[in-house]
């Protein structure tokens with residue numbers, strides 16, 4: 589595998605949710621660096637700021653203070669859409685598949701929207717689905733007709749339609765039993781070790797934390813490596 593490369597850095601990132609009645613300081617001067625070919629775990633109590641950190645890293649919002657640096661370049665508000673489109677793959681605890689679309693369509697639909705190439709979406713989607721162990725006879729089913737583990741694998745295939753090498757996973761095994769959790773973790777591990785992805789997993793699962801290259805702990809909006 590290629591030499592690990594710094595792909596994503598947060599530098600003194602702070603972020604607060606402001607409503608009319610209160611301000612919640614969700615991130616306080618968070619700094620961390622992530623490399624390609626590695627698997628990272630972010631752990632911490634509910635409300636400690638883990639998902640907020642992922643949304644900063646994925647370019648869903650700009651930090652109030654501090655910087656996000658992607659491949660040496662600082663993210664600006666103007667660059668957020670391109671960052672989300674070209675660099676980032678995301679998966680969630682609740683899978684978030686489109687319920688009315690078939691398994692295959694769930695994977696082709698985002699590609700059709702982005703229209704990176706003129707066609708070939710179906711072929712690419714089939715390859716991605718097969719790469720996560722979803723078989724041809726599942727392609728025409730609706731998500732509800734699949735098991736949770738299969739749905740998460742479809743969500744991974746869908747997210748890999750993006751060309752980016754950064755995979756952000758927010759509690760990807762939170763709704764899965766041990767066996768399916770292990771299958772999903774193995775897919776994420778292969779992405780990092782075999783395909784060179786930088787994989788960042790928010791998790792409560794200590795088994796995932798134990799198997800990752802580095803663990804970050806979040807507490808009250810602060811991040812510690814340990």
Ligand SMILES: Nc1ncnc2c1ncn2[C@@H]1O[C@H](COP(=O)(O)OP(=O)(O)OP(=O)(O)O)[C@@H](O)[C@H]1O
Pocket residue numbers: 605606612613614632633634635636637638639640641
């Ligand atoms: N949209 C929002 N508006 C206001 N406050 C929010 C919003 N989203 C999150 N928060 C608050 O920001 C803090 C950090 O939330 P965040 O979702 O990042 O935590 P988390 O570590 O992901 O928690 P969990 O493990 O429960 O998913 C919490 O205090 C939360 O209540």
Ligand SMILES: [Mg+2]
Pocket residue numbers: 638639640758
């Ligand atoms: Mg969260």
